[in-house]
Amino acid sequence: MSRVVFTLALAASGLLAQAPTPGPLVRLYPVALDANGQPVTDLTADDFKIVDQTKPQTILAFHKPRNEPAAPHEVLEFSNRTSGVTPHATVILFDMINLLDADRLANWKALDKALPQLESGESVYFYVLNLEGALLPIHAISPPAAGDKTWPQGVATGFDKVMKASSHIRQAQIGAEEQVKRTFKALEDLANKLAAFPGRRDILWVANGLTTVPDPMLPHCNGDWVECSLYVPHLGVTLAKDRVAVDPYALVGNISPDVNYNMDQMALLTGGHFYSRQDVRAVVNQVTQGAVGGYSIFYDPGPDNWNNKWHRVHVTCERKGVKLQLRERYYALPDSRPAVERMKAVLMEAFQNPTDLAEIGVRTKISPLPDGKPGVHLDIRIDPSDLLLREQGGKYSGALYCLVSDRSATAPLGEPSVLDLKPELTAEQYKMVMKNGLPFMQDHPTSDTAREVRVIILDQNTNAVGSVTFSVK
Structure with a gap:
């Protein structure tokens, strides 16, 4: 020493x-669920097979989810894990920009009614993204707020005040690119705030659509919006660095097949899950289950891997009946350091x-x-x-x-x-x-x-x- x-x-x-x-290592955080949607916590590294751009990968490090009782502390003993369970933080983002005018009021009232029914507000936070692109905290992300279990009971007053004030703002005629910038910046800002917390981190993104803009530097791109649109690489790299998953949530309103596909791909880009017209309490509980069944896997794809391109990752579980939820691609940004x-x-x-x-x-x-x-x-x-x-x-x-x-x-x-x-x-x-x-x-x-x-x-x-x-x- x-x-x-x-x-x-x-x-x-x-x-x-x-x-x-x-x-540079690729880090994956797969959530393993059984046929009933319950966490599977006893898998081993041998149960996972990883292919990155058609190349089989060797797992360098593998960590199971923590689901055991925390060991009792002795006098004058301190720990960074007060619980034996993997911690989890969730922020609910009510996105006015990406809610159609016809759906905005219905989603507002539905969320107003549903949030007080949450079993607990512990480690759950709440923001509104208004039409000007400002993030307005209803229950802000901070360590002192993490332990507040009862804040949803009185959320309607603050939420209604913000929504009424924001609804009076006349949305400027902004272009699609500016709409994308405001949306992605809000997601990245929340991810940066969540990065200070241990464990799994999710943004439950209440929206009925996602605007994308083709990247003019890629005129011959033949991929989907993830591979061909502006600002998506920056979003993907930021969320991966902060270990934050985005869970799109269409609470109320009709979703077209194209929008449904885009929301699914946002979830697959970040390791989240797309929820549509499900009860808020059930959705928050399901998001929280991600920490219970969440694994950590590191692998080294080699120095030639980092080529400024999107990489698709295919991860399978050898155990029958187990479904994995994880990000299925990443942007291989070189790190010159x-x-x-x-x-x-x-x-x-x-x-x-x-x-x-x-x-x-x-x-x-x-x-x-x-x-x-x-x-x-x-x-x-x-x-x-x-x-x-x-x-x-x-x-x-x-x-x-x-x-x-x-x-x-x-x-x-x-x-x-x-x-x-x-x-x-x-x-x-x-x-x-x-x-x-x-x-x-x-x-x-x-x-x-x-x-x-x-x-x-x-x-x-x-x-x-x-x-x-x-x-x-």
């Missing part, structure tokens, strides 16, 4: 240059993020340092099922970074320390670690102004990351 100073620029310590530096720079960017995001990330489970128990020294002793346990531990010759090895950072109540303080961890486990140790977590301990001196400490774990093989923040004063 080596210890170095980590500057905010993450400059030339040389430590990151020694990392495995993986190439060196692999080390990509890793630095992930570390910086976790370092500066206002909330903890939970792609890797992290538990930390703290105790005082001896002789009254300022600081804490850290007893850290990492969930090994979230790591890529390679087996060779009967031994299991991995490569991790651990950052330990002092923080004020709102932001990082000073420079964190970086620990380079290279666990090597025997078969017996591997069994024990899988049961109890991958352990390591570290003394961390704190500054006088530090009120919190954040521990960040990054898997050097996959760039997956997790963090846990706790008070020290």
Whole structure:
């Protein structure tokens, strides 16, 4: 284990240059459902077969959905996973731009009536996209709002106020391209907000249509609107980066076959599902089920894969009767940054993020340092099922970074320390670690102004990351 100073620029310590530096990975988050629409949670990597542009792929890392009771916390022990179930966040977007005038009032009143019937508003948020392209929060995305279970009960007052004010606005005669820009920007803005939350993230998009505009730079394109339209690559890359699925929802109104196809393709582009004229409560429950049956799969398609083109991905499940819901194509945008720079960017995001990330489970128990020294002793346990531990010759090895950072109540303080961890486990140790977590301990001196400490774990093989923040004063 080596210890170095980590500057905010993450400059030339040389430590990151020694990392495995993986190439860009394709990450898929399939939801597995049985014939009755119930989550299937016991699949293995061998049950999945992946073909990317006719090329069979080898799964590099595979993570099952978490559906076990959370382990009880000891005194002064903290975790980035307060529940044993994969978390989930959903934002409902009422899109006035993409609702026909004749349908807008009916959808408004239907949603007004249905939202108070939700079983819980926990981790559910609500926005209106008005005719001017502004996102208006009814129940805004924020960590404090996540635990509010009862907000749907009083939503009608705020929703009606926004809708009445927005309905008085006369929609300017905007072209189709401007309509596309406003729609995609709203979806991307919501995705960027959801990215701060752990687990699965969905936008339930209430709309009765989708306008598209052919890309003039592709005059001979013979694909569908995803491959041939303006701004779709940017939308696809943004939603994939933020791990957000869009679930189109035609609540009230008639949908033509062409619109039905477009909405289906939006869902398949992002890993969502198209819902049509179904009860709001049932739809929200079904969207939430995606977290229960959601898997994570990483594969490395190779450096020649990233060619600025759309790629189709075909994923099948070997188990009969299992249906998979996932994105079926992605835009292979090249990333010109060196692999080390990509890793630095992930570390910086976790370092500066206002909330903890939970792609890797992290538990930390703290105790005082001896002789009254300022600081804490850290007893850290990492969930090994979230790591890529390679087996060779009967031994299991991995490569991790651990950052330990002092923080004020709102932001990082000073420079964190970086620990380079290279666990090597025997078969017996591997069994024990899988049961109890991958352990390591570290003394961390704190500054006088530090009120919190954040521990960040990054898997050097996959760039997956997790963090846990706790008070020290």
